[in-house]
Amino acid sequence: MQTLYDKLWNQHVVHAESAEPDSMTLIYIDRHLVHEVTSPQAFESLKLAGRKPWRLDSILAVADHNVPTTDRSHGIHDPISRLQVDTLDQNCDELGITEFKMQDLRQGIVHVIGPEQGATLPGMTVVCGDSHTSTHGAFGCLAFGIGTSEVEHVLATQCLLMKKSKAMRISVDGKLGLGITAKDIALAIIGEIGTAGGTGYAIEFSGSAIRALSMEGRMTLCNMAIEAGARAGMVAVDDTTIDYIKGRPFAPQGELWGRAVAYWRTLHSDNDAIFDRTVVLDAAQIKPQVTWGTSPEMVTTIDGAVPDPALISDEVKRHDMQQALNYMGLYANTPIQQITLDKVFIGSCTNSRIEDLRAAAHVVKGKHVAVNIKQALVVPGSGLVKKQAEQEGLDQIFLAAGFEWREPGCSMCLAMNDDRLTAGERCASTSNRNFEGRQGPGGRTHLVSPAMAAAAAIAGHFVDVRKIGG
Amino acid sequence: MEKFHTVTGLVAPLDRANVDTDAIIPKQFLKSIKRSGFGQNLFDEWRYLDHGEPGMDPIKRQPNPEFVLNQPRYQGAQILLARANFGCGSSREHAPWSLQDFGFRVIIAPSFADIFFNNCFKIGLLPIILDATVLDRLFEEVKSTAGYCLTVDLQKQTVVTPKNEAFGFTVDAFRKHCLVNGLDEIGLTLQHTEKIKQFEQKRRTEQPWLFM
Ligand code: SF4
Secondary structure, rough: OHHHHHHHHHOOEEEEEOOOOOOOOEEEEEEEEEEOOHHHHHHHHHHHHOOOOOOOHHEEEOOOOOOOOOOOOOOOOOHHHHHHHHHHHHHHHHOOEEEEEOOOOOOOHHHHHHHHHHHOOOEEEEEOHHHHHHHHHOOEEEEEOHHHHHHHHHHHHHEEEEEEOOOEEEEEEEOOOOOHHHHHHHHHHHHHHOOOOOOOOEEEEEHHHHOOOHHHHHHHHHOOOOOHHHOEOOOOOOOOHHHHOOOOOOOHHHHHHHHHHHHHHOOOOOOOOOOOOEEEEEEOOOOOEEEOOOOOOOOEEOOOOOOOHHOOHHHHHHHHHHHHHHHOOOOOOEEHHOOOEEEEEOOOOOOOOOOHHHHHHHOOOOOOOOOOOOEEEOOEEHHHHHHHHOOOOOHHHHHOOEEEOOOOOHHHHOOOOOOOOOOOOEEEEOOOOOOOOOOOOOEEEEEHHHHHHHHHHHHHHHHOHHHOOO | OOOOOOEEEEEOOOOOOOHHHHHOOHHHHHHOOOOOHHHHOOOOOEEOOOOOOOOOOOOHEEEOOOOOHHOHHHHHOEEOOOOOOOEEEEOHHHHHHHHHOOOOOEEEEEEEEHHHHHHHHHHHHHHEEEOOHHHHHHOOOOOOOOOOOOEOOOOOOOOEEEOEEEEOOOOHHHHHHHHHHHHOHHHHHHHHHHHHHHHHHHHHHHHHHHHH
């Protein structure tokens, strides 16, 4: 009677410091994804200590945070960004690490390209110096973000020292309403359990509504597990998982494929598995979600209003809420649909896959962005997503509607490149964090699904995508 | 890593819940490829009135007099009191680096985000979890007493107030061992090299598709 998490954990135990269940344990790492921001110091210390990477074929590297999303033929003009990307290139070249460089068609956001290449497989442990590594758990693997010291530790030893988390099951049953997406499920869950609700847990998402999600949807959901405080999110393997992986460049083939699939089919929680905590949501009740504050838990529904701090009894909470409203330039009780926007960002490792772009294009087709929208960006998650979208003519739909169609990368999700909000600007964003200054100093972020962002771009303010046939 | 025994130090209160790593060290400073020098940009957007970019001279910047760490009474603080879910958000180790570089050696909060909590131990910054009610009291005492200091004794696992009141805290035995002795975790893990190799070999035979 094991949970999926138990199975994945047990498969990777190399050594335990003691026999206690919460003992520090040495866990073997199968896949190590690397990007330019959190790796330079790890490579440097590794070198200083005279060590080499333990297993080169476990590593896949890509630059995504600093890369420009406009014409790349002239390189990166910001010298500090350029140095960081060059440093990754150098480290990878020197050590013989596989890297998709900036001009490579396969380049993109690390959490988009791992699955896209089949480099993320069920049953693996997947780590990256990036909190949204939880995304990969959609494939029935144990995937979590690590710090730079741990990046170095994995490079040097192929292992990590860690403690087992508790297990939480979040079950979403029933049928989602029209226009409701995995993003809405994720935000509804965070609204329910809070941004610290998953702290100390690995979350398994299950239930009929999750089974019905595509791999893209499951990735969106697991991506935001970290926003609920959980280091790892995961979904059991089923036909949807296996169909997605088949034929991808890093996926097993021939005789190995059959063997792999037979093993992968065991990657689900046993019927009588016991979880430390269970949360149940009714899919039919989930409405389009919009955040109003500076934490993903500060969220409400499209038919809701900005909440009133005066009604909150907890002093610390009331104070935080007031601070968030001040920062966001919002007043209590303002209906969400009356909030007007300056910019719209469709992209990030949460929502930049082909399905996300299709959903947004479906809403904007034949329409035009509102006059008050200063900029509407579509940033595909990878070069391959971009190419696919272009083959389907989605770029033309966006361009005709007044959107900009960009090169792949993290872009305005965290504004480390040139794409950013200026102080006071308000943005509907398909990314995952609405923290102060996240999309640019003083910028104001509202998290929504791609269809909701697209609809907001057309209307110039938030609208209910269910009413416009999204 | 520096050994950690006891710290007696000035305490600064950061009275805000859900302090995220973007607030602790904003992204423009993550472009550095170095491990040091982040302290001057700790809490940059709260600490300064002007917008900070890498390479700016802190002397020429405009500090925000309202921000708690800018108040003269908290200069030189080594212990930070914080609220729930401190360090949520990204996995950037730059957050603990910047707190340490600024001079903090201990962070006390009712709860921490998992990755941040973990990252702190790796660099010798001690995160301590105390009950929210205890923190409420400490916040009050710090604010009402100039020069308020606490003593953190890792060996005994206690936080001791100026009135000699001691609060116990828990810390994983292995992590404590590493901190107290200033041990390099990689070195420790490499003592298991044979075990790792055996494990890897078995895995290679059972699931060869993971090794391509
Ligand atoms: S898209 Fe955003 S959240 Fe995702 S990896 Fe890039 S910066 Fe991080």
